[in-house]
Amino acid sequence: MRVLVVEDERRLALALQHGLTAEGFTVDTAHDGPSGLARAMDHAYDVIVLDIMLPGLNGYRVCSRLRASGSDVGILMLTAKDGEWDEAEALDTGADDYLSKPFSFVVLVARLRALARRIGSRAPRRTVLGDLVVDSAARTCTRADTAVALTPREFAILDHLARRAGEAVSKREILDAVWDGGPDSDPNTVEVHVSALRRKIDSPFGRAAVQTVRGTGYRLAADGG
Amino acid sequence: MRVLVVEDERRLALALQHGLTAEGFTVDTAHDGPSGLARAMDHAYDVIVLDIMLPGLNGYRVCSRLRASGSDVGILMLTAKDGEWDEAEALDTGADDYLSKPFSFVVLVARLRALARRIGSRAPRRTVLGDLVVDSAARTCTRADTAVALTPREFAILDHLARRAGEAVSKREILDAVWDGGPDSDPNTVEVHVSALRRKIDSPFGRAAVQTVRGTGYRLAADGG
DNA sequence: GGCCTTGCTGAAGATCGGCTGAAGACCGGG
DNA sequence: CCCGGTCTTCAGCCGATCTTCAGCAAGGCC
Numbered sequence: 001m002r003v004l005v006v007e008d009e010r011r012l013a014l015a016l017q018h019g020l021t022a023e024g025f026t027v028d029t030a031h032d033g034p035s036g037l038a039r040a041m042d043h044a045y046d047v048i049v050l051d052i053m054l055p056g057l058n059g060y061r062v063c064s065r066l067r068a069s070g071s072d073v074g075i076l077m078l079t080a081k082d083g084e085w086d087e088a089e090a091l092d093t094g095a096d097d098y099l100s101k102p103f104s105f106v107v108l109v110a111r112l113r114a115l116a117r118r119i120g121s122r123a124p125r126r127t128v129l130g131d132l133v134v135d136s137a138a139r140t141c142t143r144a145d146t147a148v149a150l151t152p153r154e155f156a157i158l159d160h161l162a163r164r165a166g167e168a169v170s171k172r173e174i175l176d177a178v179w180d181g182g183p184d185s186d187p188n189t190v191e192v193h194v195s196a197l198r199r200k201i202d203s204p205f206g207r208a209a210v211q212t213v214r215g216t217g218y219r220l221a222a223d224g225g
Numbered sequence: 226m227r228v229l230v231v232e233d234e235r236r237l238a239l240a241l242q243h244g245l246t247a248e249g250f251t252v253d254t255a256h257d258g259p260s261g262l263a264r265a266m267d268h269a270y271d272v273i274v275l276d277i278m279l280p281g282l283n284g285y286r287v288c289s290r291l292r293a294s295g296s297d298v299g300i301l302m303l304t305a306k307d308g309e310w311d312e313a314e315a316l317d318t319g320a321d322d323y324l325s326k327p328f329s330f331v332v333l334v335a336r337l338r339a340l341a342r343r344i345g346s347r348a349p350r351r352t353v354l355g356d357l358v359v360d361s362a363a364r365t366c367t368r369a370d371t372a373v374a375l376t377p378r379e380f381a382i383l384d385h386l387a388r389r390a391g392e393a394v395s396k397r398e399i400l401d402a403v404w405d406g407g408p409d410s411d412p413n414t415v416e417v418h419v420s421a422l423r424r425k426i427d428s429p430f431g432r433a434a435v436q437t438v439r440g441t442g443y444r445l446a447a448d449g450g
Numbered sequence: 451g452g453c454c455t456t457g458c459t460g461a462a463g464a465t466c467g468g469c470t471g472a473a474g475a476c477c478g479g480g
Numbered sequence: 481c482c483c484g485g486t487c488t489t490c491a492g493c494c495g496a497t498c499t500t501c502a503g504c505a506a507g508g509c510c
Contacts, residue, residue, distance in 0.1 A: 100325075151486060168364040172249075176338065189488060191468060213364050214467070214496075215377030376497060377467095413457090414499065420459060439456070439507070 001116055002044065005029045006036030006062065007051045007078070016049065016108075023109050033057025040066055040073065046116055047074040049108075050095070060093045067094035074119040076111060078103070127162040130224020132201065132209050134162040143201050153178065154197045157190070158220075161210065166222035168213040194218060226341055227269065227402075230254045231261030231287065232276045232303070241274065241333075248334050251405050258282025265291055265298065269385070269402050271341055272299040274333075277315070285318045292319035299340045303328070352387040355449020357426065357434050359387040368426050378403060379422045382415070383445075386435070391447035393438040419443060 003025045007013040010031065017027045028043070030036035033056040040048055040062070048066075052059035063075055077098040097115055099108060127134045133142040136159050141148045150158065156178040161169055171187040179185055198210050202225065209225035210218055228250045232238040235256065242252045253268070255261035258281040265273055265287070273291075277284035288300055302315040302323040315323040322340055324333060352359045358367040361384050366373045375383065381403040386394055396412040404410055423435050427450065434450035435443055 153487070167362040186489075188468085188490085192470080192488075195469060212468070216364060219363060378498070411500080413501090416457060417459075417499075420457095424459095437457070 002026045002046050003028070003112065004036070004040055004043070004045045004048045006031075006033070006040075006048065006054065006059070008032060008054050009051075019105055020109070020112075025112070031055075033059070033062050037062045037065060040071070045073055046119060047076060047112055049076050049078065049112070051078045051080070053080050063095055064093040072119070074115045076108075076115055127165060129162070129165055129209065129220065129222060131205075132207075132224040134158055136162070141201065143205055143207075148200050150197070150200060153193050154200070157193055158197060158201070158210075161218060161220035165220050168216050168219045170217040172217075174217065190217075227251045227271050228253070228337065229261070229265055229268070229270045229273045231256075231258070231265075231273065231279065231284070233257055233279050234276075244330055245334070245337075250337070256280075258284070258287050262287045262290060265296070266294065268398075269388075270298055272301060272337055274301050274303065274337070275320070276303045276305075278305050285314060288315070288320055289318040301333075301336060301340055352390060354387070354390055354434065354445065354447055356430075357432075357449040359383055361387075366426065368430050368432075373425050375422070375425060378418050379425070382418055383422060383426070383435075386443060386445035390445050393441050393444045395442040397442075399442065415442075 001024070003020055005013055005016050005020070005027060007016065007029070008031050013029045013031065017029055020027045028039060028045075030039050033054040035056075036048075036050070036054065037057060050059045050062060054062070057065075059077055063077065066073065066075070075095045075097075077095040079098050079100050096118070097111055099111060126136065131144045135141070139155055139159075141150055141155065141158060157174060160174060160177045171190045174190050175185045175187065179189070194210060198208075202208050202210060207225040209221050211221055211225070213219050226249070228245055230238055230241050230245070230252060232241065232254070233256050238254045238256060242254050245252045253264060253270075255264050258279040260281075261273075261275070261279065262282060275284045275287060279287070282290075284302055288302065291298065291300070300320045300322075302320040304315060304323050304325050322336055324336060350360065350362045352361070356369045360366070364380055364384075366375055366380065366383060382399060385399060385402045396415045399415050400410045400412065404414070419435060423433075427433050427435060432450040434446050436446055436450070438444050
């Protein structure tokens with residue numbers, strides 16, 4: 001289990017490195033935003049422990065840049081204050097979990113393990129469903145060997161459905177995954193985009209990969225429809 | 226999403242009930258340890274918000290008893306102090322997450338949603354009863370290798386029965402699980418839907434998976450009828 | 451058998467959920 | 481600044497689904 005600790009307070013960083021090493025993790029450290037981001041991009045970590053207040057580039061930015069670059073590494077943010085917006089914003093920028101300082105080392109380890117488990121079971125980068133191919137890394141979609149151009153939202157929805165191929169996925173979950181699912185977000189938005197998506201990947205091919213699950217949401221047929 | 230709030234401070238419990246209801250959760254409350262435990266055992270909740278300091282039986286004990294009885298419901302503990310042992314002990318007794326009082330409502334909702342997602346993914350995915358297959362994740366049902374289209378209510382009933390395959394399940398429990406079981410809900414509604422369900426998964430196949438338990442409710446035959 | 455309780459079911463009207471076209475906001479590039 | 485593409489919102493439509501009701505069937509008890 002490879003962990004990167006990005007924390008500018010040297011004493012804390014060192015303590016974490018020692019403690020986590022003792023717990024069986026392999027630990028690297030970085031002490032500012034830019035070098036943390038660089039290390040994270042260059043090496044394959046399982047989880048990153050990311051402080052918010054960092055010199056050069058704050059934790060939110062490191063996090064969102066990592067996500068923007070397509071990384072799905074597990075990110076646990078350390079929020080300095082315990083105001084609610086720190087935490088909500090952490091999740092918004094793509095963090096998987098967060099912990100308010102001061103935190104207990106025991107809890108940190110428990111959270112890291114839980115996070116690693118979740119991350120470990122994440123879906124692959126390329127999903128093949130019959131003649132429908134969704135490439136999460138390249139952000140492309142192919143149907144019957146024909147490239148299909150999708151808008152960002154359309155692709156994000158398809159990608160999310162593809163990660164759960166064969167399962168029914170609720171509109172709320174899609175809102176959470178594709179948008180920053182505020183409680184007041186509108187499920188109709190999803191419907192509109194799904195409608196557009198079908199017009200591109202289903203109708204022209206006389207297929208129906210995107211199925212409606214009434215009362216719940218949608219399901220991507222495991223065989224491409 | 227069914228939530229049980231176990232909190233002895235009435236004002237807080239009420240506030241949570243209202244707030245969470247507005248967020249789309251279905252909320253029940255209990256105000257002490259023993260009644261919280263009883264409710265949790267009797268009803269199928271997705272998540273329980275559990276205060277630690279409770280009359281009668283404290284949160285740790287409620288939590289560990291639930292786990293001892295085999296429940297895998299999601300448990301989010303509210304820790305009153307913010308000492309680390311509260312939190313570590315909460316995780317030790319089987320809680321999935323915790324939140325220190327005072328907490329932000331926004332954060333609580335985010336945590337509940339995250340927890341619900343995690344829980345949802347560890348529930349059993351398919352139930353096989355003879356040639357009857359109920360796939361909870363995909364929300365599909367198959368009888369003798371034939372896909373059977375069910376309406377949301379029908380599927381919810383079948384799903385609930387399947388989770389207790391072989392056991393007699395009361396109509397009241399079905400009302401609670403599938404509907405938001407107000408005290409004035411009508412058992413005949415269940416009968417109507419069960420009737421429709423049989424017409425789809427039993428009659429066409431000359432089988433009888435859904436059995437009537439007179440005076441009580443229904444039972445799904447463990448061997449598919 | 452008679453009677454009461456409980457469960458089944460067909461029909462009908464009300465309601466709900468999902469789909470879609472259109473309008474305007476928004477955004478980034480030229 | 482303008483333009484094209486994309487996103488969100490809105491409102492209407494439609495069919496699927498739900499609930500209610502009433503009559504009938506079945507079980508259980510005397």
